[in-house]
Amino acid sequence: MKESFDEKSKTWDDEPRRVRQAQAIYSAIEKGVPLQAGSNALDYGCGTGLLTLPLAKRVGRVTAVDSSAGMLEVLMQKAQAGGLGNIGSLRADFTSDPLPPESYDLITSAMSLHHVADTATLLRKFFRLLAPGGTLALADLDSEDGSFHGSMDGIPHAGFDRDALSGQLTTAGFTEIQFTTVTSIEKNERTYPVFLVTALKRGT
Numbered sequence: 001m002k003e004s005f006d007e008k009s010k011t012w013d014d015e016p017r018r019v020r021q022a023q024a025i026y027s028a029i030e031k032g033v034p035l036q037a038g039s040n041a042l043d044y045g046c047g048t049g050l051l052t053l054p055l056a057k058r059v060g061r062v063t064a065v066d067s068s069a070g071m072l073e074v075l076m077q078k079a080q081a082g083g084l085g086n087i088g089s090l091r092a093d094f095t096s097d098p099l100p101p102e103s104y105d106l107i108t109s110a111m112s113l114h115h116v117a118d119t120a121t122l123l124r125k126f127f128r129l130l131a132p133g134g135t136l137a138l139a140d141l142d143s144e145d146g147s148f149h150g151s152m153d154g155i156p157h158a159g160f161d162r163d164a165l166s167g168q169l170t171t172a173g174f175t176e177i178q179f180t181t182v183t184s185i186e187k188n189e190r191t192y193p194v195f196l197v198t199a200l201k202r203g204t
Contacts (some may be wrong), residue, residue: 005047005066005067005068005070005071006068006069006070006071007070008070009047009048009050009068009070009071009073009074010070010074012047012048012071012073012074013048013050013074015187017185017186017187018159019048019050020067020098020183021110021111021194022051023050023054024049024112024182024183024194025051025110025139025182025183025194025196026051026054026055026097026178026180027106028139028182028183028196029051029055029137029196030058031036032137032178032180032198033106033135033137033198034135035055035058035059035103035106036040036059036060037058037059037060037175038059039059039060039106039130040059040060040061040062040063040102040103040104040105040106041055041059041062041063041106041107041108042062042063042100042104042106042107042108042129043055043063043064043065043107043108043110044065044066044094044107044108044112044126045060045065045066045067045109045110045111045112045113045115046064046065046071046072046075047066047068047075047112048064048071048074048075048078049064049074049075049078049079049087050110051090051108051110052064052075052079052087053075053078053079053082053084053087054080055108056084056086056087057084059085059086059105059106059114061086061087061088061179062081062086062087062088062171063087063088063089063090063100063104064076064087064088064089064090065089065090065091065092065094066080066089066091066092066105067091067092067093068091068144069091072089072091075087075089076089086118086181094122094125095117095118095121095122099125099128099129100129103129103130103131103134104129104130104134105130105131105133105134105135106129106134106135106136106137107126107129107130107134107135107136107137107144108136108137108138108144109137109138109139110138110139110140111139111140111141111162111194112140113138113140113157114140114141114155114156114157114158114159115126115155115156115157116156116157116162117156119157119165119168120158120168120171120172123136123168123169123172123174124172124173126172127172127174127201130201131201132201132202133200133201133202133203134200134201135198135199135200135201136169136198136199136200136201137196137197137198138196138197138198139182139195139196139197140159140160140193140194140195141158141160141185141192141194141195142159142160142162142181142192142193142194142195143158143159143160143161144158144159145158146158147188148185148187148188148192149192159192160195162179162195162197165197166179166197169197169199173201174199174200174201175199175200175201175202176198176199176200177197177198177199178197178198178199179195179196179197180195180197181193181194181195182194182195182196
């Protein structure tokens with residue numbers, strides 16, 4: 001899968017659908033999450049930075065995390081070209097690699113969760129990484145019939161049931177969980193809704 005995304009990184013942004021989708025997700029985050037100039041954010045499964053780059057214009061610093069070196073290379077080239085010096089990159093898979101030592105005020109992830117087999121464990125790790133009072137914002141597919149990717153080979157989830165995901169977030173320790181439909185994807189002559197779920201780690 002990592003090699004596949006390394007290869008795909010070269011033409012990832014050429015698909016207008018992906019760009020529009022990221023714009024819609026960012027707009028929903030901008031409306032629903034307090035973005036502060038001094039905050040420290042992490043974008044997990046960042047890809048080529050379609051969410052990372054606009055986020056970096058509103059917060060203090062963003063750590064862009066992806067398991068694909070190719071995706072991160074494209075992202076950092078775009079950041080340099082755009083004069084964004086507040087983005088750092090980290091090649092990692094939090095399901096197996098050590099977590100960063102710092103904490104974050106905001107963790108985002110767009111269309112990456114369905115690639116993670118053990119989402120419950122990843123959500124608990126996100127909770128650990130968030131500073132008290134921090135926000136988690138995840139965008140992904142609602143439950144679908146498996147047709148979105150054409151083949152489920154290597155894809156552990158055909159979208160998510162909102163109630164089930166809400167239960168995992170609650171178990172991980174999150175509160176004030178809210179779901180919103182933010183966009184839809186037209187593909188394979190079907191419409192696939194995309195949600196944004198936000199959740200808080202209460203301050204202490």
